[in-house]
Amino acid sequence: MALVGNWSYPTTIKFGPGRISELPEACAAAGIKKPLLVTDKGLADLPITTATLDIMDAAGLGRGLFADVDPNPNEKNLDAGVTAYNAGGHDGVIAFGGGSGLDLGKMVAFMAGQTRPVWDFEDIGDWWTRADADVIAPIIAVPTTAGTGSEVGRASVITNSQTHAKKIIFHPKVLPAVVICDPELTVGMPKFITAGTGLDAFAHCVEAYSSPHYHPMSQGIALEGMRLVKDYLPRAYADGTDIEARAQMMSAAAMGATAFQKGLGAIHAMSHPIGAVFNTHHGTTNAVCMPTVLEFNAPVIADRFQQASAYLGIGGGFDGFRAFVQELNDSLGIPRKLSDMKVAEAAIPELVKGAIIDPSCGGNPIELTADNLTALFKAAL
Secondary structure, three states: OOOOOOEEOOOOEEEEHHHHHHHHHHHHHOOOOOEEOOOOOOOOOOOOHHHHHHHHHHHOOOOOOOOOOOOOOOOHHHHEEEEHHHHHHOOEEEEEOOHHHHHHHHHHHHOOOOOOOOOHEOOOOOOOHHOOHOOOOOEEEEEEEOOOOOOHOOOEEEEEEEOOOOEEOOOOHHHEEEEEEOHHHHOOOOOOHHHHHHHHHHHHHHHHHHOOOOHHHHHHHHHHHHHHHHHHHHHHHOOOOHHHHHHHHHHHHHHHHHHHHOOOOHHHHHHHHHHHHHOOHHHHHHHHHHHHHHHHHHHHHHHHHHHHHHOOOOOOHHHHHHHHHHHHHHOOOOOOOOHHHHHOOOHHHHHHHHHHHHHHHHOOOOOHHHHEEEEEOOOOO
16 A cells, blocks of 8 residues: 555645655645745754755745754744744745744744734634734645644644743644655654654644543544554654655654644643753653553543553553553653653742643643642652
């Protein structure tokens, strides 16, 4: 079976090996004549980025590049990106990379024409309606990792460099017009990034599946997303050139981000402030927190994970699933405790403050409080 497809859900997706060559057609479809490619510092000089700039250049689209993007992008990166976008006379963004490049690229396109500060558009109530929708630039998304799924998302996570709080900025028109999912772009990922990003996709699926909200479509997507990660992440980790495994993980990433419209939970509520304060890798942090959060949510989610375990071919129901998660983490070199990631116990009060106001809290199956979050952080430490 050829792992190639053209999908219109949740946006236009060109999926398959080698399809980065279709970037000029994607720009034309989105009405972009002078794109700015936004990526992170680590990707800027890699062959996949140079080759993509060559494709743009050959098609008369120029070589516009902005790469001053930190692993946890902040408003300073965003301001610099908007300045580069406007100074270069660009008319659209190619968001290229992992979560940081995708998130910041989407925000550059969103903010380039706005007059209010980015924090005015945080994902609270209907704050997104404050934005001038007519000046949001078109976005092409090109993921180079398989985890965040930001390529099919309508939001970005931006860290406030003053308060060290991660904020989710949302607008429906931040959903990219065209996505190019080319698994060949993920072949060069280091093992620890393959593991961390893959487990980010898994966490998205696990939390969406656990969420109490009603969204049967997301529930089904989350279940199959978990299966793809279970079957293909160990293969991608063992052999980075396994294109079938890379492709299936790219699908799992997009599925996780589509599924979490149903909600996220304590894993992400904990991970966001940890990443903001300690600059840890987001997906890896999710993975470390996952066994603890599963145990905490067990009284409410055990029955539904009986069904999931049966579908996934994991024996022992919920207990079997939780054991599988820890075994998967161990096999991928994930630390067992947050303290292994230099997270300090003294920071727990600050982390709890960040977690309790995180939008992810609302999707946890058990209501989160300062007390139970404190206990969760201590248990995961």
